[in-house]
Amino acid sequence: MSTIFGIPPQALFGQLLLGLINGSFYALLSLGLAVIFGMLNVINFAHGALYMLGAFVAWLLLTMAGIGYWWALLLAPLVVGAFGVLLEKTLLSRLYKLDHLYGLLLTFGLALIVEGVFRHFYGVSGQPYPIPDLLRGGQNLGFMFLPNYRGWVVVASLVVCLATWYAIERTKLGAYLRAATENPVLVQAFGINVPLMITATYGFGVALAGLAGVLAAPIYQVSPLMGSNLIIVVFAVVVIGGMGSILGAVLTGYGLGLLEGLTKVFYPEASNIVVFVIMAVVLLIKPAGLFGRER
Amino acid sequence: MPDGATVKTAMLEVSDLQAFYGESHVLHGVNLEVRQGEVVTLLGRNGAGKTTTMRSIMGIVGKRTGSIRFQGRELIGMAQHNIPRLGIGYVPEERGIFASLNVDENLTLPPVVKEGGMTVQQIYELFPNLQGRGSTQGTRLSGGEQQMLAIARILRTGASMILLDEPTEGLAPVIIEQIGVAVRKLKQRGFTILLVEQNFRFAATIADRHYMMEEGHVVDMIPNNQLAANMEKLHTYLGV
Secondary structure (H helix, E strand, O other), rough: OOOOOOEHHHHHHHHHHHHHHEEEEEEHHHHHHHHHHHHHOOOOOOOHHHHHHHHHHHHHHHHHHOOOHHHHHHHHHHHHHHHHHHHHHOOOOOOOOHHHHHHHHHHHHHHHHHHHHHHOOOOOOOOOOOHHHOOOOOEOOOOOOEEEHHHHHHHHHHHHHHHHHHHHHHEEEHHHHHHHHHHHHHHHHHOHHHHHHHHHHHHHHHHHHHHHHHHHHOOOOOOHHHHHHHHHHHHHHHHHHHHOOOHHHHHHHHHHHHHHHHHHOHHHHHOOHHHHHHHHHHHHOOOOOOOOOOO | OHHHHHOOEEEEEEEEEEEOOOOEEEEEEEEEEEEOOOOOOEEOOOOOOOHHHHHHHOOOOOEEEEEEOOOOOOOOOOOOHOHHHHOOOOOOOOOOOOOEHHHHHHHOOOOOOOOOOOOOOHHHHHHHOOOOOOOOEHHHHHHHHHHHHHHHHHHHHOOOEEEEEEOOOOOOOOHHHHHHHHHHHHHHHHHHHEEEEHHHHHHHOOOOOOEEEEEOOEEEEEEHOOOOHHHHHHHHHOOO
16 A cells, blocks of 8 residues: 555554544634624633533433434524623623723633533533434545545535635625624614624524534533533634634634644644644734734 | 804704813804704804814713704703714714725725715715725725715715814815715715815815804804904904
8 A cells, every 4th residue: 555655554544534624623612712703792601511511412412312413403502692691791791882802701610510410410521412313424535534524524514614604794684793893883873783692692603603513512521511621722723813803713723623633743742832832923924813814 | 143143943952062082171052043944054263162063962072061952852861873863973183094994895894873974886976096995904095985984884874964073174275165065965965974074175165154162162153154254353252
């Protein structure tokens, strides 16, 4: 068997696939963060905990009620979104007049509480979640073996990211969202209920995190810590892509996932820090991020 | 009694309006009225409270007291986003063209609130400069075109009253002329217009009446046909 740059192709493509999977979650999560930050100016530190909540809702639906993966894919984001709406209405909305830092601190506290509650009841060891029957097995692509479920995750997250991008950049509702991000006072003066839009945006952003949680459940174990493990990298992704940039969040998510995978092949020691090195470099050269606009 | 005050009841009636930005008390009892179909200006120096009066009508100041009645309905205490839905369109001083929206999206952004708004075709006839620019980013238009767009997007909504805040600010004389023509046409179409202006020569060409503002309240009202007789007073008010 030949090699590519001295690496067996199976290893290379295997790591690239792993990178693409991670990138799918980075993209979904940073997309939600970007949408929320654009509209609310809140850095949603609870995002990782809500992703974990999505996975747990799926797991609880299965173990308590026997409701399977496909229904969970719909129900868990709804539950997480509704929880987000509740948080926004009762807590976050009180902080908009204060500095951004307060929103960050509040959501950080919320993340710790949500995580703490699940740790109390379920401990830190993960709960397994089975791959749905329809997506068991895999395809031999000749140069590598592709597990069906992983292929599905990549496709599903791509579709969701593209649909979100389209909805924001190309539809009427998206035009309201973009306009309200820029100048909420004026949009309100045209007769649009901006506080309602803000609530809905937060609900939608965290529902994306919930969806990512369900997609992740069969790959990673369902554990109270799954969110905090991931979210730090996702914040780095958002900083690199540019706060509030939709396209930036998506492209950077996939790009950095792939880059992490490549690093694992060529210089595994650096694979855990490569994202943060890039973040530092981007902050030095282009503080607003690769796709961000200076504010 | 001055001229306009004898006809009909007021479409917009502001009485004893006080407004605050945080701790600072900006309006100290503004009284004015605008009748249907009228073009009325607010004149005065910088900081006299003209823009704040408009923002108070739209409900976008910190706190306000007194009374603002539009077609008999009290606006103070009404939810902010319901005020424009009564048929009041707002063209802010800074124009407020959205950079993340193209010209088409800017034009169609404000929701239609009443029947009888102008069609996009009619709007293009009024402002030919905007035609064919649909996919241009809103803020890439020239200053004059952005002003036209800021007015144009209100005309679609069916609003019967337009609050126009300094539409001529920073524009070249030839553009000001175009805006003036457009505003006169809007008056002919029956729009009621409250106009804030620094440029009273421009105001004199389109308005029926002028309110003078000083230090947060209205100090005088001059019908446009008595403007010539009141030049001296006007110069004192405006400090020109």
